[in-house]
Amino acid sequence: MSENRGHHHRSMSMRDRDHHHVIHHHRDPRLRRGYIPPAGPDPDSWFYKLKEFARKLIAFLFGHVGICGLVVGYIIMGAFAFMAIESEDQKRQYEDVVRVREATIQNLWNITHQLNVLYPSEWNESVSIQVQLFQQKIVQFNGEADPGGGDAGTTGAWSFSASFLYCLTVITTIGYGNIAPRTVMGKMVTIVYAMVGMPLFLLYVSNMGDFLATCFRWGYVNLCKCTCFSRPVHHGAQRGARRRISQRSGPGRQDLMQQQQQPYDTVASIHQRRIGGADYDIELQPGAPYDTATVPITISLTVMVSYMVGGAVLFQQWETDWDYLDGSYFCFISLSTTGFGDLVPGDKINSSSGVELSLIFCSMYLIIGMALIAMCFNLMQEEVIAKVRKLGQLLGCIKAGEE
């Protein structure tokens, strides 16, 4: 770097010099204003480079894996909380059902006992009314079936994996509703849990989406280069030029923000200012070395659709009475965060082991699926915006040169 500055100084254009100066400003602390050079080891030594690498690795790990771990930990914590809150009420609910059933039995006994001679038709009429009432009560309870003869020994509907799935559906805003809190405490905790968890999950999704999109783009570019089927579309040059022009003015902090930050930068809105007579755009983009190709929309759509179809096949195999339409319907409705809750894996099985596994699998599928969908949207973003802009200009809604 130092010899660059010394020998090539005159031959470089103004633009490039500023560009390099600004890059030095970030990487090499020696060039920061007011910096007092320490008496220490040579910054170009292997030790320094190793520390740089370690620092970047730690930052990277902390960034991505940390957020994943944070989200999963948050869900687990919520699962335990809801298990504790709702199990007590579940027992009470089972007791209500048992009480209704016992009352019906008592009524039936009274009817049977009072008739001295058992005429079938008369008896059937009265009994049928009782059974009808009993049925309506069951519907009111929404089909809560206690497992055995009134002895709610198992954990019931709010097992650990069911609570895990519930917490996941709350923070991803899917919201199945096949189990829902019934206690006052449960509802309040749900509100607070959602408020805190939704931004966290959005952070996770955007982080993972950017990271996966960068990886995908890098893989795609390399694949294109290797196979030379088609030349990738270059959008990078145009944007790079704009960035250089905009770097000419503006001190201090803006330079840091314009640096080539690595994969986890997101596209910020164009923040426009006017300071001291010079105006410029601040536009942040994903890491530039990987930005020279645009993945076509069809590939992103293919990835999304194949993930859904894969999930549909898996769920159809796993669940006994789902066909392929049910499986794909479930995957689509869940991944679009709509989440009706009419079809949920493991809802109709009564044995405990099968339910646990399928719920955990479903949760993993959803967590990964959300990140994949974010990646696809990230990849499709540029092309879609360009196409929409073109369409708008064609329709005459947007004036040319504006927005």
Place this chain on the structure above:
Amino acid sequence: MALDRKRSVRDRGSVRSRGSSSASSSDPREKLKDCCRQFVAFMFTQVGVGALVVSYAIMGAFAFMAIEGESENSDNNDHVARLRSACLSRLWNVTDHLNVLEERKWKLDVRQVLLDHQQAMALAIKGGYDGRTNQERWTFPSALMFSLSVFTMIGFGHLVPRTQWGKIATMLYAVFGIPVYVLYFMNMGQVLASCFKWFYCKLVRCADARKDKPLADGDPAAGNGNKEMIGVVSSAAGDELSDDLDEESYSGLIIVPSTACLWVWLTYLAVGTIMFAEWENWEYLDACYFCVTSLCKIGMGDFVPGANIQASSNQTKLIINFVYLLVGMGIIAMCYNLMKEEILVRLQELKADLIERLQDVSGRMRR
């Protein structure tokens, strides 16, 4: 006039319309035409998108009514009727076989019969039985709520398609409806955000005028241009700008704090809570829970206004719910729009800060 000067200064200074409209803004007739064109474009985009969303929901409601409501009253109702008659015949068998009616034995057998019936019923309820026919279930307001819950991605689930064609139609409806909804969301966000900023601006100016605080109105063009153009910004941008602008123009700068957005949202939430608690006779906590889960697009579906089995006559409440949700989404879009800049700027500041600190640490470690 201030409006023209503001627009001309903005046109001169902004990157967007660089060179294109600076010439036209000087002629008054051109300005009028420009104004008219902008108004027409505004109507076409904002009102047009709103009308598009509402008509898409209505069209979807009719479609689902046709597909699901007209489908034969499914096997579920017949199945349940069959279950009941099976239960009855078993009860009769139990009663008939015992020559002497001994209470405990009889009750034991009857309990088992009822338990079996209950478990079979539970399965049927999960499969969608709730005591109503398809026509009763898929009324127009219910279908409208269903369409809304599909393309806003809330997904209540209290009413779901059960036929094959219904499920396919739902997926297609979602695929085309979600982009429409996202468009509406962005549009409403921008419109409401600018309305809110204008309203807040007027409020602050009114308060300042009453307090007799001097506004930097008679400034030269550059200072006034600064104030007018960036007249209402979110608080983060305001903090950054206040470092660089001089004192005169800063006194005229109006900053919309992000807490104002939160207050608006909380007020809307409170209004909805009170409204639903009164009309539906819910607890206040239940109404609050419903408002939060619906506006956050979670959509549990255990509480849905006007969708009780007994209260099948309260159909107008579903329409009010529809309007409440749509406007609520708009307000969330507005909050997102107003707070977006601040959040992003603060995030970048945080990252830059972190990097500087790490560099300082590494610099100190090398000494």
